[in-house]
Amino acid sequence: MTSKNEITVTGGRLYYEVRGDGPLLLAMGSPMGADAFAPLADALADRFTVVTHDPRGISRSALDDPREDSTPRLRAEDVVAILDDLGAETADVFGSSGGAMTTLALAARHPGRIRTVVAHEPPTLNLLPDAVDRHAEVDEIVKTFETDGLEAAWRMFLSTSGYQEDEAGPPPSDSPEQDLEDGRRFFVHELRETTRYIPDLDALRDGPFRVVVGLGADSGGLLTRRTCAALADELGVPVVEFPGDHGGFIWDPEGFAKLLGDILMTENVRIPLARV
Structure with missing residues (x-):
């Protein structure tokens, strides 16, 4: 059974879902919303209470001012609001892509609320020598959206990320209008802020939580292979290999x-390490 909830956050409303039973786990993306994480949440629901949400400005999480930018810090405060609404002191958090940047900001800003943070393919571009x-590529992607539209922007985004030419962007939803609005949010108000975020490395090294950096087994040709390696090197942790790609x-x-689930439930579990 899935419960659907809505809460007031700074500057808008936030939609989130809860399913399962067990230790609390928050799974998130950005711009991917709750629907993208539903299959994962269903697969984890026999071991965890899994919370998923639509990031601010995406899908069912409406902003008072649609022109407001979405930053990892703002999104981290939204996650704290969810924890408070649930009456939860602590949780494990899993974030992928922009959601991984959210989890890094969350752990640094609210270390006492996090047990384990799993950052899956975070685009930590500022840690790269060619940042x-x-x-500049990100700026060109945003410009492409503004001049040539959503499809052209996705093509450039995928190309600069390391995908092959025949690989498509995110699957369309049942609402082309919502896809366009979510794409606009991502390219105009989120992409720059997310990829320019500088993680607080000292806070992440010294916090009372575990940090796991995850990379897809099939992501060897992606830019996130380099960002994962850079972040893991800074934190002194290995890169864990997860199934699939981004x-x-x-x-x-x-x-x-x-x-x-094995990583979160057992601290000393044998985990596959990625070659980076």
């Missing part, structure tokens, strides 16, 4: 859930 060039939790939710 200036990578940021969207492995979508394509293989059962296999992904098995590994993620």
Whole structure:
């Protein structure tokens, strides 16, 4: 059974879902919303109480001012609001892509609320030696959206991320209008802020929580292979290999859930390490 909830947060409303039973786990993306994580949450629900949500400005999480930018810090405060609404002191958190950046901000800003943070393929571009060039690519993607539209922006985004030409963007929803609005939020108000976020490395090294950096087994050609390696090196932790690629939790939710659950439930579990 899935409960659907809505709470007031700074500058808007936030939609979230709860399913399952057991230790509290928050699974999140950005711009991916709750629907993208539903198969993973279902696969974990026999071991965890799993919370998923639509990030601010995406889908059912409406903002008072749609022009407001979405930053990892703001999104981290939204997650704290969910914890408070649930009456939960602590939780494990799993974030993928922009959601991984949210979890890094959350752990640094609210260390006492986190037990384990699993950051799956975070785009920590500022940790790369060629960060200036990578940021210039992001600026060009945003410009492409503004001049040539959503499809052209996705093509450029995927190309600069390391995907092959025949690989498509996110699957369409039942509402092309919502897809366009969510795409606008991502390219105009989120992509720059997310990829320019600088994690508080000292707070992440010294916090009372575990940090796990995850990389898809099939993500060897992606830019996130480099960002994962850079973040793990800074934190002094290995990179853990998860099933699939950047969207492995979508394509293989059962296999992904098995590994993620084992990591969270057993500190000394043998986990596959990625070659980076």
